[in-house]
Amino acid sequence: MVKRFMSWLSDPLGRIGLLIAFLAVFSGAAFGLYTTQTAPPQPIQFPHNLHVGLGVQCLYCHPGAYRQASAGLPTETKCWGCHQQLSKYADGTVALPAELQKLKAYVDANKPIQWVPVAQVPDFVHFNHRPHIAAGLNCENCHGDMSKVTVAENPQVMNMGWCLECHRARTVDNPEKRNKLLDCGTCHY
Amino acid sequence: MTDNFSRRDFLKLASVGAATTAILTGCGPASRYVTREPYTKMPEYTYNGQSTYYATTCRECAAGCGLVVRTMQGRAIKVEGNKNHPVNLGKTCVRGQATLHGLYNPDRVQDPAKQSKRGSRDFSNMDWDAAIAVVADALKNTDPTGVTFLMGMAPDHLFDLVSDLAKAIGAPAPIRFGALGMFEARATLGKAVESLFGQAAMPFFDMGKSDLVFSFGANFLETWLSPVAFTRGFANMRRGGGHGRGTLVHFEPRMSQTASKADMWIPITPGTEGLVALAIGRIAAEARGGSLPAAFADVDVEAIAKSSGVSAEKLDELGKLFASADAALAIPGGAALAHSNGLETAEAVLALNALVGGLGRAGGVFLAPLAPMQTEFSRPANMAEMADFVEKMKSGEIKTLFIHGVNPVFELPKSLGFEDALKSVQTVISFATFPDETAMQADYVFPDHHGLESWGYQRVAAGSSQSALSGAQPVVSPYYNTRATADVFLAAAASVGGATAQALPFKDEVEFIQSKIVALVSESDGYFGAPEINTFTAYFQQYGGWWKTVDELATPGGDVLGKAIQVGEARFAGEGEFYFHPFVSPVLGEAGANKPWLQEIPDPTTTAMWSSWVEIHPETAHELGVDNDDVVLITSEAGAVEAVVYKYPAIRPDTIAMPFGQGHTAYGRYAEGRGSNPADLFGEQVNGAGDLAFADMRVKVEKTGKKYPLSRLESRMGVYGEALGEEH
Numbered sequence: 001m002v003k004r005f006m007s008w009l010s011d012p013l014g015r016i017g018l019l020i021a022f023l024a025v026f027s028g029a030a031f032g033l034y035t036t037q038t039a040p041p042q043p044i045q046f047p048h049n050l051h052v053g054l055g056v057q058c059l060y061c062h063p064g065a066y067r068q069a070s071a072g073l074p075t076e077t078k079c080w081g082c083h084q085q086l087s088k089y090a091d092g093t094v095a096l097p098a099e100l101q102k103l104k105a106y107v108d109a110n111k112p113i114q115w116v117p118v119a120q121v122p123d124f125v126h127f128n129h130r131p132h133i134a135a136g137l138n139c140e141n142c143h144g145d146m147s148k149v150t151v152a153e154n155p156q157v158m159n160m161g162w163c164l165e166c167h168r169a170r171t172v173d174n175p176e177k178r179n180k181l182l183d184c185g186t187c188h189y
Numbered sequence: 190m191t192d193n194f195s196r197r198d199f200l201k202l203a204s205v206g207a208a209t210t211a212i213l214t215g216c217g218p219a220s221r222y223v224t225r226e227p228y229t230k231m232p233e234y235t236y237n238g239q240s241t242y243y244a245t246t247c248r249e250c251a252a253g254c255g256l257v258v259r260t261m262q263g264r265a266i267k268v269e270g271n272k273n274h275p276v277n278l279g280k281t282c283v284r285g286q287a288t289l290h291g292l293y294n295p296d297r298v299q300d301p302a303k304q305s306k307r308g309s310r311d312f313s314n315m316d317w318d319a320a321i322a323v324v325a326d327a328l329k330n331t332d333p334t335g336v337t338f339l340m341g342m343a344p345d346h347l348f349d350l351v352s353d354l355a356k357a358i359g360a361p362a363p364i365r366f367g368a369l370g371m372f373e374a375r376a377t378l379g380k381a382v383e384s385l386f387g388q389a390a391m392p393f394f395d396m397g398k399s400d401l402v403f404s405f406g407a408n409f410l411e412t413w414l415s416p417v418a419f420t421r422g423f424a425n426m427r428r429g430g431g432h433g434r435g436t437l438v439h440f441e442p443r444m445s446q447t448a449s450k451a452d453m454w455i456p457i458t459p460g461t462e463g464l465v466a467l468a469i470g471r472i473a474a475e476a477r478g479g480s481l482p483a484a485f486a487d488v489d490v491e492a493i494a495k496s497s498g499v500s501a502e503k504l505d506e507l508g509k510l511f512a513s514a515d516a517a518l519a520i521p522g523g524a525a526l527a528h529s530n531g532l533e534t535a536e537a538v539l540a541l542n543a544l545v546g547g548l549g550r551a552g553g554v555f556l557a558p559l560a561p562m563q564t565e566f567s568r569p570a571n572m573a574e575m576a577d578f579v580e581k582m583k584s585g586e587i588k589t590l591f592i593h594g595v596n597p598v599f600e601l602p603k604s605l606g607f608e609d610a611l612k613s614v615q616t617v618i619s620f621a622t623f624p625d626e627t628a629m630q631a632d633y634v635f636p637d638h639h640g641l642e643s644w645g646y647q648r649v650a651a652g653s654s655q656s657a658l659s660g661a662q663p664v665v666s667p668y669y670n671t672r673a674t675a676d677v678f679l680a681a682a683a684s685v686g687g688a689t690a691q692a693l694p695f696k697d698e699v700e701f702i703q704s705k706i707v708a709l710v711s712e713s714d715g716y717f718g719a720p721e722i723n724t725f726t727a728y729f730q731q732y733g734g735w736w737k738t739v740d741e742l743a744t745p746g747g748d749v750l751g752k753a754i755q756v757g758e759a760r761f762a763g764e765g766e767f768y769f770h771p772f773v774s775p776v777l778g779e780a781g782a783n784k785p786w787l788q789e790i791p792d793p794t795t796t797a798m799w800s801s802w803v804e805i806h807p808e809t810a811h812e813l814g815v816d817n818d819d820v821v822l823i824t825s826e827a828g829a830v831e832a833v834v835y836k837y838p839a840i841r842p843d844t845i846a847m848p849f850g851q852g853h854t855a856y857g858r859y860a861e862g863r864g865s866n867p868a869d870l871f872g873e874q875v876n877g878a879g880d881l882a883f884a885d886m887r888v889k890v891e892k893t894g895k896k897y898p899l900s901r902l903e904s905r906m907g908v909y910g911e912a913l914g915e916e917h
Contacts, residue, residue: 003200025209039222064237072237073227112226120222 023034038115044102048146058139058146065129065139073115080107118152119143125187135170163187222611226885230260235262242663244271244733246647248640249284249291250369250778251342252276252415252649253511253659255733256285265292265641265665270417271733273716279419283776287415290784291639292621292665297856298636299669307617308629315720317672323871327589327616328358328689337578337587338363340624342370342569343593344645344661345419345824346702349497350675350693351591354682357692363747364578365569368600368779368868372849373413374526374535377570380878381535382522385543386745389566390556391651392539393742394520400432401514403507404439404470405462406525406536411775412647413522423450432515432552438507440465440525442768443804443846444839445747446775446793455507456841459768459884460759461497462525463534465504467756468493470541472508475485477545478778482750498841516552518543524770527884528759532877538755549744558656558741561709573879575601582610589616591609593637593674598626599853600779600799602871602881603715604827614666620674623783626855638663644698646706657708657736662728675689699726708734725870733770759882762872763826765889767809769869770846774801782860791902794846795835798900801851801864804837805890809845813890820895825870825888832865833897845890 008014038070051061059065064072064154083103088094096104119142121127132142144155156162164182171178180186235241247254247268248506255274259267268286272279278641301320302312338351340363351363370376375391377632395738396402396409396419409419415650418477426435433710438450448454457465470485473864494501509657511517522539528534539554547553559566570578570661575597583606590611601607611617628634637643645661675698682693695701706729707722709715714737719725729735761768773779774792781787795802805815805822815821819834822846840846852866867890874882883913 002201034269040224068236068239070237073225073230075231077230107229110229114224114226116222116224155900 036075039118042116042151043113044099045151046099048152049148049150052147067134068130069128071128071129075111076107076110079103119154119158121158126189127187137150192403195386207479207785232263235288237262237670240266243497243662244660244731245641245661245664246344246543246645246661246733247285247288248343248643248647249288249721249781250412250592251367251647251650252417252652253343253657254281254285254415254417255659256281256288257733258641258664260664263665265289269368271802274659274733275655275657275736276415276649276659277652278420278421280417282303282417282420284778284781284787287781287784287786288641290786291396292641292668293478294623294857294859296624296640296783296859297669297671298621298628298634299671301633301635301670301857304629304631307611307632310629312634315633317670317677320633320672321677321680321684323467323633324330324591324618324677325637325684327591327618328354328681329685331589331616333359334361335586335588336360337581337590339578339590339595339597340365343365343647344640345541345592345648346645347675350701351693354678354689357682357689358685362733364574366595366600367569367595368414369773370569371572371883372523372527372599372779372880373911374522374531374876375414375568376521377526377535377876377878377880379529379566379568380532381539382530382745385536385747385749386556386823387747388556390559390666390743391566393555393557393651393654394422394518395552395555395654396421396518396520397425397552398430398432399426399518399519399521400429400435400469401511402426402437403437403466403511403517403519403538403541404437404447404451405519405521405534406441407520407522408441408447408459408772408775409520409522410450411445411771411777412878414650418652436510436514437509441523442716442770442841442844443770443772443837444794446711449794449839454839455499455503456839458496458841459524459770460528460530460761461493462521462528463530463537463567463754464495465494465499466519466521466537466541468497468504469508469511470537470544472505473512473541474544476509476512478841482544483752484537484750484754484823485544487604495507511541511545514545516547516550518542518547518553524772524884525781526876526880527882529874529876529882529885530757530759531880531882533754533756535878540749540754543749548746548749548764549742551898555654555742556745556747557651558654558667558737558743560650561656561658561712561735561737562705563648571875571879572602572605572873572881573875576873576875579605579607579610582607583613584857585613588612589618590614590618591618592627593620596621596625596627596780596856598630598867599856599869602827602883603866603869604874606871620677622671623857624855626853629855635674635677636669637674638667638671639667644675644702644721646702648862649736653736654740654742655737657739658709658734659733660732662730664907701764702726706735714738755859759885760874761875761885761887763887763889765887766843767825767890768841768844769823769825769870769886769888770840770844771849771869771871771883772846774848774850777848779850782851782853782863783857785859788859788863790827794839795837796902798902799863800899801867802899803832803834803849803890804835804840804846806840806842806844807836807838810834810836813892815890815892818896818898820893822891822893823870823888824891825886827872828869830865830867830869831893831895833899834854835899845888 061074062071064070167181190735254277255271257271258265258616270277270279300314305311437451438453439448440457442459456798467488468490472490479528519538519541521535542554597607617631618633619628620637621628642663647659649657682689710725778792815834847867853860876882
């Protein structure tokens with residue numbers, strides 16, 4: 001059978017056919033893979049720049065970063081707690097913008113907003129915010145300047161090389177700490 | 190493989206395919222992007238991905254065990270015992286674990302509702318304002334002497350509130366009842382303690398420090414009084430602090446779970462427990478020397494050996510064993526007291542402790558301390574009082590009946606006619622969390638929260654040597670449109686106005702609870718102290734209650750052995766050839782049938798699940814011509830039920846036994862239409878303390894010709910393979 005297949009390959013038409021078949025399978029698979037790695041659109045185009053510009057601290061909405069592994073997402077009660085007080089919308093002088101109407105709809109229906117996480121690491125990495133904050137890092141060190149973006153974006157690829165680069169740089173004069181921070185089990189457990 | 194396609198070709202192609210797949214899919218995650226759902230309303234102290242733990246009190250029975258419930262993102266996910274709690278020291282029983290299945294039960298009553306006709310199950314939902322108006326109207330426009338509150342054995346804070354309310358409107362004091370209290374014979378224990386020691390109290394059995402326990406029918410490892418505390422005591426006795434391994438001798442006509450843990454199981458003739466106790470007392474007294482105390486002087490050991498089925502040699506051995514132990518303990522309870530001579534039996538057994546100096550001695554009998562804020566011993570209503578109550582209902586004296594925390598249509602003997610008597614009551618309002626049989630016979634159902642969604646407190650009646658008040662708080666927000674019954678009564682009282690509103694001037698349940706526990710702020714010796722009520726309440730929630738740090742056990746007094754104890758013969762009702770021995774299912778308890786976890790747990794002695802059964806000795810079954818899975822009709826003087834035969838070698842051949850807990854005609858999808866209810870067989874005979882003599886029954890057993898394959902874990906060859914070779 002293999003012999004017959006090989007003789008068929010020596011025919012130019014056969015080679016073209018094989019190439020087409022390979023391209024079809026490969027591009028299909030590549031597209032499937034691409035879709036799993038592409039972020040779906042955010043439910044609300046949240047303007048980080050506006051909020052940071054108004055002086056809202058990161059930890060006000062993401063307080064978990066200070067205490068636990070996950071920075072957390074604000075609840076709707078937190079969003080709406082401020083927004084319902086904005087008098088220009090409340091008294092009807094300014095119509096509620098489209099994005100805030102979406103928020104109001106979620107609040108009225110008591111439905112959770114299905115946010116899409118932006119800064120994400122694979123399941124086999126146990127990332128914890130708390131020690132990073134405790135080590136004196138600021139949010140923008142990793143997440144970039146949020147006063148410049150609307151919907152959050154990653155300023156860099158969050159891969160292991162990037163993690164280790166910082167872990168090495170910050171432990172130049174402390175071999176014991178370096179051992180701990182470069183140990184596989186620190187993040188992969 | 191064919192000629193055209195060799196094995197080698199197949200392997201080549203397969204490996205090329207596998208390699209291609211591996212390269213194409215790469216090593217990345219299958220799906221990198223997911224969406225996250227944050228809370229819509231998150232409590233400030235909750236953190237994503239971290240559990241929050243709340244201390245509360247178990248409501249599956251009235252023992253008042255402390256729980257610590259793990260919650261995750263607003264959902265209760267695991268129940269454990271509260272390590273600091275004096276009753277259970279961090280442990281729970283299976284029913285406590287399964288309380289989650291009550292919380293998440295799909296058949297919970299989700300809205301206040303009015304039933305178009307009692308028993309029709311045609312409910313139309315109401316809003317709470319209308320519901321409160323109904324309660325207020327019932328309180329205001331009924332003659333107060335016709336308003337009655339029927340409460341369960343838990344929770345105590347609601348009982349206190351309802352007692353205050355009844356007093357304020359001039360209604361009779363609320364009545365408390367629970368099937369477990371009936372099966373435990375609580376009233377009998379209290380009365381026996383009063384008549385022997387001159388003081389009404391709950392006895393406290395210090396099993397942990399004892400080296401020999403004689404248990405007369407007390408199923409303390411199953412459901413009796415405070416099973417988790419007794420299980421700990423039993424374990425300590427077995428470990429033998431200073432005594433060596435302790436010994437348990439259990440007297441019961443069938444091998445119960447407790448009996449199966451005993452070193453010696455004495456399958457005694459039902460109703461002779463008190464006589465046997467007297468015989469043991471006499472032999473022990475003689476073995477100890479000195480003059481024979483009056484309590485045991487007139488005892489005829491030979492006659493007792495004959496009537497009880499325990500040989501004179503065995504009685505002699507047991508008596509000498511009891512006399513020779515360092516710290517012997519005798520416990521009366523359960524079916525042993527459910528005979529016409531039950532009160533005297535309890536006295537005879539308690540007197541055994543006095544004989545060996547066990548009153549107030551480590552490993553002996555004490556009087557349990559009163560709970561904080563409790564001034565006198567209280568007990569649930571006994572059967573005589575319930576019978577009076579049913580009579581009152583029948584005569585039309587009771588116009589409005591509020592029912593909370595108890596399911597009397599299911600739990601009371603059918604012969605008492607509670608369901609019929611309800612027809613003479615104008616308005617019946619149930620506060621049931623689940624659609625139980627009693628709620629189905631009510632005009633209104635105003636559902637209370639589940640225990641894990643509730644505030645409250647429970648007084649610890651038995652099971653702790655320290656005076657203890659167990660605290661409850663919600664571990665999750667209520668899932669449905671339910672409302673705390675306490676809040677409903679407070680709102681109704683406020684709208685009634687006048688003296689009623691003045692008697693209960695609280696804005697909500699928590700304020701009411703604070704008004705009660707404020708008395709503890711000034712107490713010393715507490716597990717914690719606080720300068721004022723708000724801090725105290727915070728600690729009360731954090732620790733799951735308040736208790737003394739020191740033991741407050743009292744030594745029973747009185748001339749116990751000075752007068753003769755007369756135990757008469759038990760008077761059995763009915764003509765049948767078998768003694769009937771009902772027992773509370775060790776797994777289901779009185780109200781566990783609606784929890785699939787519990788239904789799925791094999792009964793500890795028979796391994797039967799999802800149904801009820803009747804235990805018949807294999808020889809008896811052979812004589813009757815019945816086999817495993819045959820359905821038989823059991824007829825007593827008062828009624829008849831059908832049950833599936835389970836051939837059980839560990840029961841007296843003249844006795845049949847049946848678990849209580851199944852046989853529901855309502856109570857949700859997991860309970861309804863499953864098994865049968867032995868309470869349908871119960872008569873109205875009571876013992877000297879007014880407790881139901883449910884074991885004083887003779888029944889007939891007839892074959893029906895039907896079969897019902899009983900679901901059970903063990904092989905269908907039977908406990909000891911007695912059915913090997915038969916077709917099963």
